[in-house]
Amino acid sequence: DAGVIQSPRHEVTEMGQEVTLRCKPISGHDYLFWYRQTMMRGLELLIYFNNNVPIDDSGMPEDRFSAKMPNASFSTLKIQPSEPRDSAVYFCASSFDGALQETQYFGPGTRLLVL
């Protein structure tokens, strides 16, 4: 399997622009997670899905952030409008099921810079 795939790997945009990050989970995995990594706050869970349904979005910073999962093989994280403080590395991860001991598999991340 190719693992979790994210695109783009790097994104540079200007403040106010819309940014869309994409993720393809591992085939057969029922859970998908979006994380954000910054120097100040470390790794934070933003939102996660089970069978394409958002389960917990309590980590989403504000209304400018939205995430969708239209099917089992694709998810997007959108920031509109973007701000410089959104600059971070965004990771997508997937897991086979929701057991507490289940391993999450991470994608390579999207490095976002908002100018």
Added chain:
Amino acid sequence: AQSVTQLGSHVSVSEGALVLLRCNYSSSVPPYLFWYVQYPNQGLQLLLKYTSAATLVKGINGFEAEFKKSETSFHLTKPSAHMSDAAEYFCAVSSGFQKLVFGTGTRLLVSP
């Protein structure tokens, strides 16, 4: 709430020396604990995990960790460091339904 504390944001060792990365957890219920490694410009990769089957857990690349309930610790060790071990290491605890809580990470530096 469950949490993990990683002592030391940076650890430096010489090649061939023992690696010890510390992790202490806080949990009101028996925890599941994980160590992930992140190489530069890459995602996180699972090194090993504790799922209550055995207190000494062996992982990839020669790493192992021991769960000590009395000390609420899950320290990561490797007998002999290699240059390729230089990376950032994250301890994490399962905090409820599939919500991993990560520590702040420890950057391992390996010198020749």
